[in-house]
Amino acid sequence: MKEVMDYIENNRERYIDELKDFLKIPSISTLPENNDDMQTAAKFVADKLQAAGLNRVEIFQTEGHPLVYGEWLGAPGKPTVLVYGHYDVQPVDPIELWTSPPFEPTIVGDNIFARGATDDKGQVFMHLKSVEAFFKTHGSLPLNIKFLIEGEEEIGSTNLSKFLIENSDLLKCDAVLISDTALFAPGVPTITYGLRGLCYMEVEVTGPSRDLHSGTFGGGVPNPINVLAKMISQLIDKDGKIKVAGFYDDVLKLSKQERENFKVLKFSEKKWGTAIGLKYLTGEKGYTTLERIWARPTLDCNGIWGGFTGQGAKTVIPSKATAKISMRLVPHQDPNKIAKLFEKHIKKIAPKEVKVKVTSLHGGYPVITPLEDKATKAGAKAMQLAFSKKTVFMREGGSIPIVVEFANTLKASPVLMGLGLNTENLHSPNEHFNLNHFQLGIKSSAYFFKEYAQ
Amino acid sequence: MKEVMDYIENNRERYIDELKDFLKIPSISTLPENNDDMQTAAKFVADKLQAAGLNRVEIFQTEGHPLVYGEWLGAPGKPTVLVYGHYDVQPVDPIELWTSPPFEPTIVGDNIFARGATDDKGQVFMHLKSVEAFFKTHGSLPLNIKFLIEGEEEIGSTNLSKFLIENSDLLKCDAVLISDTALFAPGVPTITYGLRGLCYMEVEVTGPSRDLHSGTFGGGVPNPINVLAKMISQLIDKDGKIKVAGFYDDVLKLSKQERENFKVLKFSEKKWGTAIGLKYLTGEKGYTTLERIWARPTLDCNGIWGGFTGQGAKTVIPSKATAKISMRLVPHQDPNKIAKLFEKHIKKIAPKEVKVKVTSLHGGYPVITPLEDKATKAGAKAMQLAFSKKTVFMREGGSIPIVVEFANTLKASPVLMGLGLNTENLHSPNEHFNLNHFQLGIKSSAYFFKEYAQ
Numbered sequence: 001m002k003e004v005m006d007y008i009e010n011n012r013e014r015y016i017d018e019l020k021d022f023l024k025i026p027s028i029s030t031l032p033e034n035n036d037d038m039q040t041a042a043k044f045v046a047d048k049l050q051a052a053g054l055n056r057v058e059i060f061q062t063e064g065h066p067l068v069y070g071e072w073l074g075a076p077g078k079p080t081v082l083v084y085g086h087y088d089v090q091p092v093d094p095i096e097l098w099t100s101p102p103f104e105p106t107i108v109g110d111n112i113f114a115r116g117a118t119d120d121k122g123q124v125f126m127h128l129k130s131v132e133a134f135f136k137t138h139g140s141l142p143l144n145i146k147f148l149i150e151g152e153e154e155i156g157s158t159n160l161s162k163f164l165i166e167n168s169d170l171l172k173c174d175a176v177l178i179s180d181t182a183l184f185a186p187g188v189p190t191i192t193y194g195l196r197g198l199c200y201m202e203v204e205v206t207g208p209s210r211d212l213h214s215g216t217f218g219g220g221v222p223n224p225i226n227v228l229a230k231m232i233s234q235l236i237d238k239d240g241k242i243k244v245a246g247f248y249d250d251v252l253k254l255s256k257q258e259r260e261n262f263k264v265l266k267f268s269e270k271k272w273g274t275a276i277g278l279k280y281l282t283g284e285k286g287y288t289t290l291e292r293i294w295a296r297p298t299l300d301c302n303g304i305w306g307g308f309t310g311q312g313a314k315t316v317i318p319s320k321a322t323a324k325i326s327m328r329l330v331p332h333q334d335p336n337k338i339a340k341l342f343e344k345h346i347k348k349i350a351p352k353e354v355k356v357k358v359t360s361l362h363g364g365y366p367v368i369t370p371l372e373d374k375a376t377k378a379g380a381k382a383m384q385l386a387f388s389k390k391t392v393f394m395r396e397g398g399s400i401p402i403v404v405e406f407a408n409t410l411k412a413s414p415v416l417m418g419l420g421l422n423t424e425n426l427h428s429p430n431e432h433f434n435l436n437h438f439q440l441g442i443k444s445s446a447y448f449f450k451e452y453a454q
Numbered sequence: 455m456k457e458v459m460d461y462i463e464n465n466r467e468r469y470i471d472e473l474k475d476f477l478k479i480p481s482i483s484t485l486p487e488n489n490d491d492m493q494t495a496a497k498f499v500a501d502k503l504q505a506a507g508l509n510r511v512e513i514f515q516t517e518g519h520p521l522v523y524g525e526w527l528g529a530p531g532k533p534t535v536l537v538y539g540h541y542d543v544q545p546v547d548p549i550e551l552w553t554s555p556p557f558e559p560t561i562v563g564d565n566i567f568a569r570g571a572t573d574d575k576g577q578v579f580m581h582l583k584s585v586e587a588f589f590k591t592h593g594s595l596p597l598n599i600k601f602l603i604e605g606e607e608e609i610g611s612t613n614l615s616k617f618l619i620e621n622s623d624l625l626k627c628d629a630v631l632i633s634d635t636a637l638f639a640p641g642v643p644t645i646t647y648g649l650r651g652l653c654y655m656e657v658e659v660t661g662p663s664r665d666l667h668s669g670t671f672g673g674g675v676p677n678p679i680n681v682l683a684k685m686i687s688q689l690i691d692k693d694g695k696i697k698v699a700g701f702y703d704d705v706l707k708l709s710k711q712e713r714e715n716f717k718v719l720k721f722s723e724k725k726w727g728t729a730i731g732l733k734y735l736t737g738e739k740g741y742t743t744l745e746r747i748w749a750r751p752t753l754d755c756n757g758i759w760g761g762f763t764g765q766g767a768k769t770v771i772p773s774k775a776t777a778k779i780s781m782r783l784v785p786h787q788d789p790n791k792i793a794k795l796f797e798k799h800i801k802k803i804a805p806k807e808v809k810v811k812v813t814s815l816h817g818g819y820p821v822i823t824p825l826e827d828k829a830t831k832a833g834a835k836a837m838q839l840a841f842s843k844k845t846v847f848m849r850e851g852g853s854i855p856i857v858v859e860f861a862n863t864l865k866a867s868p869v870l871m872g873l874g875l876n877t878e879n880l881h882s883p884n885e886h887f888n889l890n891h892f893q894l895g896i897k898s899s900a901y902f903f904k905e906y907a908q
Contacts, residue, residue, distance in 0.1 A: 196669060200767040209731025215650060215852025218754050218782045219746040221727075222736045225755035225777070229686035236680065273675075277663025280807040282676045292673040300672050301679035302770050303761035308778060313654040313816040315780060315852075316756050323679070324762060326769060328672045353734040362767040398669025398769075 003137040004446050008129070012439060015129050016112070018048070019438070022087075022121050023105040023114040029065055029088035029155045038151050041087045042066040045149050048128050053135030054147070062159035065151030069170070072131075073144045078453050080144040082173040084406065085124030085180060086153035089116035090427045097429035110434050111424075117433035119426035123179035123419055124149055126438060130445035142453035146173055153180075157402050164409045174413070175375035175452065176406045179441060181418025184265055184394050186434065189383030189444070192416035193376055194295065194395035195403060197329035197366035199338040200302075203228065203346055204322045206355040211307075214315040222353035224321040225306045231356075232323060234349045235299055240284035242299045242327070244345040247338065252331045254295050257371060261393040262290045294395035298328040324361070328397065335363030364399045367407050367414065375413040375452060382447035383417065386440050417444060457591040458900050462583070466893060469583050470566070472502070473892070476541075476575050477559040477568040483519055483542035483609050492605050495541045496520040499603050502582050507589030508601070516613035519605030523624070526585075527598045532907050534598040536627035538860065539578030539634060540607035543570035544881045551883035564888050565878075571887035573880035577633035577873055578603055580892060584899035596907035600627060607634075611856050618863045628867070629829035629906060630860045633895060635872025638719055638848050640888065643837030643898070646870035647830055648749065648849035649857060651783035651820035653792040654756075657682065657800055658776045660809040665761075668769040676807035678775040679760045686777060688803045689753055694738035696753045696781070698799040701792065706785045708749050711825060715847040716744045748849035752782045778815070782851065789817030818853045821861050821868065829867040829906060836901035837871065840894050871898060 008015075027041035028034040042059050049057045049070035057070040065088060073080070092102040092115050100106035102115035112122070127147070134141045148171060150160045164171065184190045207224040208217070237243050269289045273281050283292040292298070306321030308314035327342070329335060343358040350356040369376045371393060380391040396416075403414050419441035425431045462469075481495035482488040496513050503524035504511045514521040519542060527534070546556040546569050554560035556569035566576070581601070588595045602625060604614045618625065638644045661678040662671070691697055723743045727735050737746040746752070760775030762768035781796070783789060797812040804810040823830045825847060834845040850870075857868050873895035879885045 198669075198769065200769070207732070212730060213852060214752075214754050214756060214780060215652075215782060215850075217730070217747060218851060219750055219752035220735055220737050220743045221730065221732060222734075223754045225758050226686060226690065226753075229683040229755065229758070229777075232680060232683035233687035276666060276671070276675065278661070278675060278807065280676075281674055282805070282807050283674050289674045293671060296673055298668075298673035299680075300668050300677045300771055301683065301761065301775075302668060302768060303763045303772075304679050304683070304775065305759045305763040307755065307757035309757045309759040309776075313778070313780070314756060315652065315654070317754055318757075321755075321758065322763075323683075324767070326668060326767070328669060351736070353732065353736050396669075397672060398667060 001447065001450055004133045005443060007133045007137050008439070008442050008446065015442065016435060019112070019122060019125050020105040022125060023112070023116055024103055026103045027088050027116070027151065028091050029152055030091060038065040038088065042068050042151060045087050046070070049147055052128050052132035054131070060163065062163065064159045067151070067160065067163055068147065068149040070147040071145065072141060074140055075142065075144050075453070078143040079174040080146060080172065081449065081452060082146045082148060082171060082176045082410070082412065083127045084148050084176055084178050085127070086120050086150045087124065088151040088154050089119070089121070090154050094429060099430055107435070110436050111432040112435055113430060113432045115431055117431050118420040118424040119431065120153065120180045122433040122438055123441065126179060126419065126441035127177065127445045129442045130449065133442070133446055134449065142450050145449070146171065153402070160402065161405055164405055168409055171410055173410060176410065176412050176414045177417060177448065178403065178414060179417050179419055181396060181416045182420045182422045183418060183437065184392050186421060187387070187389070189387040189389055189391040190394055190418065191376060191380050191383065191391055192394050192396050192418060193371060194331065194368040195366060195400055196397050197333060197335055198326060198362060198364040198399050199329055199335040199342065200324070200326040200362040201339060201342055202322060202324050202359040202361055203231070204320060204357040205231070206320050207353070208317065208319055211319050212317040214317045217317055221317060222351065223317050224354060225318065227351060227354050228306070228321040228323055231346065231349050232301060232325070240282065242297065244341050246341045247297070250332045250334065251297060252368065254291060258295065258393070259291065262288065265290065265392055265394070293397040295330055297330050297333060299325065301325050329366045331366045331368040333366060335365060339363060364401055365404045365408070367404045369413050369415070373413050375415045378452035379415040379417050379448055381451045383444045385447045386443035417448065419444070455901070455904055458587045459897060461587040461591050462893070462896050462900065469896070470889060473566070473576060473579050474559040476579060477570055478557055480557045481542050481570070481605065482545050483606055484545060492519040492542065496522050496605060499541050500524070503601055506582050506586035508585070514617065516617065518613045521605070521614065521617055522601065522603040524601040525599065526595060528594055529596065529598050529907070532597040533628040534600060534626065535903065535906060536600045536602060536625060536630045536864070536866065537581045538602050538630055538632050539581070540574045540604050541578065542605040542608050543573070543575070544608050548883060553884055561889070564890055565886040566889055567884060567886045569885050571885050572874040572878040573885065574607065574634045576887035576892055577895065580633060580873065580895035581631065581899045583896045584903065587896070587900055588903065596904050599903070600625065607856070614856065615859060618859055622863055625864055627864060630864065630866050630868045631871060631902065632857065632868060633871050633873055635850065635870045636874045636876045637872060637891065638846050640875060641841070641843070643841040643843055643845040644872065645830060645834050645837065645845055645847050646850050646872060647825060647847055648785065648822040649820060649854055650851050651787065651789055652780060652816060652818040652853050653783055653789040653796065654778070654780040654816040655793060655796055656776060656778050656813045656815055657685070658774060658811040659685070660774050661807070662771065662773055664773050666771040668771045671771055675771060676805065677771050678808060679772065681805060681808050682760070682775040682777055685800065685803050686755060686779070694736065696751065698795050700795045701751070704786045704788065705751060706822065708745060712749065712847070713745065716742065719744065719846055719848070747851040749784055751784050751787060753779065755779050783820045785820045785822040787820060789819060793817060818855055819858045819862070821858045823867050823869070827867050829869045832906035833869040833871050833902055835905045837898045839901045840897035871902065
């Protein structure tokens with residue numbers, strides 16, 4: 001690997017210059033006026049894949065923005081890795097808060113500032129450049145590789161989902177390598193191996209058939225807001241456990257190893273709370289904050305409304321009150337099953353005086369790659385070699401729907417090797433990417449191909 | 455009294471014709487384009503007071519619409535009654551739903567249809583006509599009388615409140631006779647002797663200092679909606695009792711007599727519930743629906759909001775959630791004291807992880823005239839004589855702020871001798887007033903003067 005690593009070191013400046021060219025393209029997927037830029041960005045990626053040494057590169061037009069596909073399958077008997085990423089970026093508003101123009105990449109200290117720097121052009125580019133390093137030094141890769149770089153990640157990946165299902169043979173692989181998440185902290189090699197799922201419900205409570213005067217009727221009729229509030233209070237017990245019967249049945253318990261891995265991170269609950277204005281944290285009894293937000297299911301009201309919500313005093317007893325209530329799920333909870341259990345529980349606790357309507361609005365599966373998975377282990381080893389530091393393992397509390405689709409459609413292990421930082425202003429003005437992490441990412445990518453090939 | 459009653463009988467048609475003239479004036483207090491009509495209506499009332507026989511009649515201009523005052527103080531040593539009412543009416547929209555034009559009084563069967571027929575021109579007119587009957591038959595009244603007829607009842611009585619305080623000597627009286635409420639049922643003589651008060655609060659719960667992503671933070675932070683819901687659930691116990699410490703301390707217990715009086719009404723809870731879409735009623739344990747809505751204090755959420763309330767699913771943990779919560783009060787609860795107790799309770803049950811702000815938005819005193827009060831008894835006796843039927847006693851669950859102001863400023867007993875019906879479309883299209891009740895109201899008024907004078 002010495003030649004590969006030397007090549008990466010020696011071409012550091014050129015790699016950065018090429019990344020600048022990539023960042024100059026205003027490939028904002030959501031704005032129609034940037035449609036031509038989307039084609040330009042796709043072409044740029046395709047050209048770079050070709051130049052890196054892949055022997056089949058193709059741009060697939062879709063009903064939206066194009067998908068760029070590339071492959072090199074010259075290592076028979078060896079595993080196949082699919083690299084996924086996206087070349088589209090978020091809009092730049094509010095433009096006046098940028099200290100340098102969003103599409104004029106500017107280096108300040110260790111960081112390169114531009115829209116898309118960390119999300120996701122910089123991270124996509126790492127893998128192109130590690131592939132190039134292999135081809136230029138060895139004329140080949142230690143395994144088979146496929147690239148799938150899309151242009152609609154920021155607008156829901158609609159056409160990718162269709163493409164995945166229709167082209168599962170073309171995309172067949174053993175592992176999906178994705179760099180679109182973050183390091184746990186600067187300079188800390190990190191593998192994200194689990195994501196939470198989601199079950200998002202709406203509960204509507206109807207009391208009287210019309211709004212009533214609280215003077216004339218108050219005290220004699222069920223008030224849907226009071227009833228809904230009481231029902232919500234019956235969803236979580238005093239220890240922070242969710243009271244929906246059967247809710248925890250399929251929850252994968254945190255292993256001793258995982259809890260140890262989280263402890264190693266020396267996460268400061270105090271600092272984390274202070275940043276969001278909280279002196280005291282809460283949650284499920286018996287778990288640390290990291291365990292609660294990464295590996296335990298939750299129940300949160302995301303919205304509630306009913307009655308008079310304007311200024312001042314209106315003495316109404318409303319006919320209806322509604323709440324949006326979502327549960328973050330963990331492996332191996334099934335969002336459809338949880339939706340049914342939730343509805344059953346709500347119906348059970350609803351008093352007979354009111355009518356209750358329960359609607360399922362959205363669901364998503366959780367995902368986890370076992371720590372013992374070959375791809376996960378190779379990812380961790382690779383980062384450790386690149387960073388010369390022990391890799392940490394984290395989970396992510398949110399969902400990344402496309403990861404679940406890859407895992408389920410292609411039956412391949414996702415490896416989330418994110419090199420970004422949550423502080424790098426993704427989706428905000430002054431997005432940036434740390435160029436040291438960019439360099440370490442290229443090396444991590446190269447080591448991964450080597451390690452996973454063995 | 456025979457002459458008085460005969461006079462009222464013999465002049466029935468003329469009284470109705472004069473009422474028609476009164477109803478033709480479009481005295482809508484809230485619309486600037488009707489300002490001249492307000493003066494016309496005030497003049498009409500003043501003229502009729504003069505014609506009835508009062509010896510001092512005056513129109514007081516205010517910053518808004520004029521107040522009409524009239525008096526006859528020719529019965530020294532006898533009590534003084536102040537008749538209060540209003541000549542202003544509600545707007546007529548939606549005009550297309552009226553079957554006859556709102557200011558062209560139309561008689562259909564026993565009812566006269568026009569805006570203001572029952573609220574309150576028809577009811578005000580009863581007292582003018584009973585006074586006329588006395589003067590025309592006896593040349594005098596059995597007691598001293600004052601009239602105060604305002605033009606701003608439908609828009610908050612702002613100028614009346616000021617006038618009351620500044621002219622308490624002029625308005626000095628022993629009882630205030632008001633006909634602006636309803637009979638319990640058609641043909642049933644009714645005295646309303648109690649009104650509930652109000653304490654209207656707002657509670658704002660703040661969790662994190664900004665809205666958070668429920669994936670990244672969910673499970674580790676206090677959710678203000680969940681917290682607010684739980685707090686609301688801790689305001690009322692399973693028996694429907696309000697848990698605010700000290701809340702019931704000043705509550706006047708329902709007497710055995712009152713409960714008997716309510717029972718006599720043969721109120722159908724089933725019918726009442728069905729009309730508002732409810733198969734099951736709820737409320738404080740140990741009380742009937744009438745007792746709950748008339749004579750027991752309540753706690754109702756009138757509004758709640760927080761987080762995402764649009765269509766679909768947004769995975770947010772909001773920073774804030776807010777509820778409007780009001781309590782209907784009964785004698786002798788003090789709205790200011792209750793506001794303090796409520797705030798104390800809220801602060802006590804708020805978990806330490808959140809910040810809670812409690813604001814008092816509005817308050818109003820309850821009022822009750824004892825059943826043994828001389829004026830109440832005279833009112834009941836008078837209606838019984840007019841209707842030839844036993845008078846029933848009810849309370850009203852809402853507040854009528856001006857009644858409290860009269861009671862408190864003038865230290866006089868209010869007598870609520872309402873001749874309307876809640877089904878007479880007050881504030882709606884096709885408002886009407888039953889002309890039999892109009893006639894019985896004139897007689898009741900006359901008997902009242904006689905009875906109260908003794």
